Amino acid sequence: MSVRQPHPVEIRSYEILRSRVDLSPMPPLWRAVAERVIHATADLEYAVDLVTREKSLEQGWAALRSGAPIVTDEHMVAAGITARETVCHAADPAAARMSRAAGITRPAAAVRLAYADVGPGAVWVVGSAPDAIFEIIDRRVAPALVIGVPVGFVGAAEAKEALRAAGLPQLSNVSEKGGSAVAAAAANALLYHEEGR
Numbered sequence: 250m251s252v253r254q255p256h257p258v259e260i261r262s263y264e265i266l267r268s269r270v271d272l273s274p275m276p277p278l279w280r281a282v283a284e285r286v287i288h289a290t291a292d293l294e295y296a297v298d299l300v301t302r303e304k305s306l307e308q309g310w311a312a313l314r315s316g317a318p319i320v321t322d323e324h325m326v327a328a329g330i331t332a333r334e335t336v337c338h339a340a341d342p343a344a345a346r347m348s349r350a351a352g353i354t355r356p357a358a359a360v361r362l363a364y365a366d367v368g369p370g371a372v373w374v375v376g377s378a379p380d381a382i383f384e385i386i387d388r389r390v391a392p393a394l395v396i397g398v399p400v401g402f403v404g405a406a407e408a409k410e411a412l413r414a415a416g417l418p419q420l421s422n423v424s425e426k427g428g429s430a431v432a433a434a435a436a437n438a439l440l441y442h443e444e445g446r
Contacts, residue, residue, distance in 0.1 A: 262288050270296050278306035278442060282420060285438035289430050298422040300409075305418035309372050309394025310439045317393050318367040319436060321374045322356055322381040329433025330374070332440040338362040353384075360384040372439075375399055376432030379408035386415045395419045396435045398427035 255263075263284065270293050272280045279301060286295045313319070319335040321327040327335040338344050338359035347358035356378035363371075369391035375381045375398065382397045397412045399405045402425055409421040420435055 259288070266293075269293060272296060276303035276306075278310055278439065279303055281442045282306065282435050282438040285434045285441075286431050289434035292426070294424075294426075295422065295431075298424050298426065299420065300413060300423060301420040302418075305394060306420065306439065308418050309396075309420075310442060312370060312372055312393030313439055318371045319374060320360075320363045320367060320371050321432075322359065322376060322378045322399075323429065325429035326374050326376040326432045326436075329429060330436050330440070332437065335374070336363050336366055336371075338366075354378075354380040356381040357384040360388060360390075364388055364390050372396070372436070374432045374436045376427060376429040379404035382408040382412050386411060386417070392417060394439075395421075396432055397421045398431045398435065400428035400431075401425060 266284060266287055272283050275283060283296055283299055286299065287293060319330060319333055321335045321337045323339045324337055327337045341359065341362060344355050344358040344362055347361060348355045351358065357380045360381050370393050372394045373385055373392050374396045377399055379399045382399065385392065385395055395412060395417050397409055397419055398421060399408055405427060406425050412419050412421050
């Protein structure tokens with residue numbers, strides 16, 4: 250496995266980030282995720298807005314190292330995850346048909362289709378659809394980790410709160426902020442992380 254070589258702009262961005270906020274007290278994976286999210290968004294508030302447990306991140310990291318599938322709620326999240334292929338049924342015509350037939354939202358239908366493909370133990374990455382988080386909880390998908398950071402004023406904060414309350418291994422944030430770039434950055438942080446760093 251080759252070691253990732255960051256671009257000089259990325260290196261300089263991290264230097265600036267670390268001069269503005271000290272995340273060194275955080276455990277290694279939490280720090281890696283927080284730094285990558287802040288790097289992707291230039292939003293220092295994520296240093297205190299992200300909510301997780303190091304044990305949850307370790308579980309997700311180990312699953313990714315073992316080849317666990319990554320499921321995304323939308324193609325923008327999938328496009329941002331650069332180190333691995335992902336599973337995404339957001340635009341699948343079967344999701345549209347299931348949505349109509351079952352009277353559920355399309356993101357919820359996409360979760361059902363993805364779970365049928367990947368089964369338990371996947372890493373789920375949600376950046377847009379609060380309904381995807383509710384479906385992950387309701388389906389009891391037994392995830393290795395759920396990165397749940399949908400953005401928006403309607404349902405996003407509530408979905409993230411429900412995710413935390415469900416007791417699943419998770420990374421979320423408290424505010425309405427979030428989105429595809431945040432979700433992909435968090436997943437990439439785990440994919441890029443090297444043990445002992």
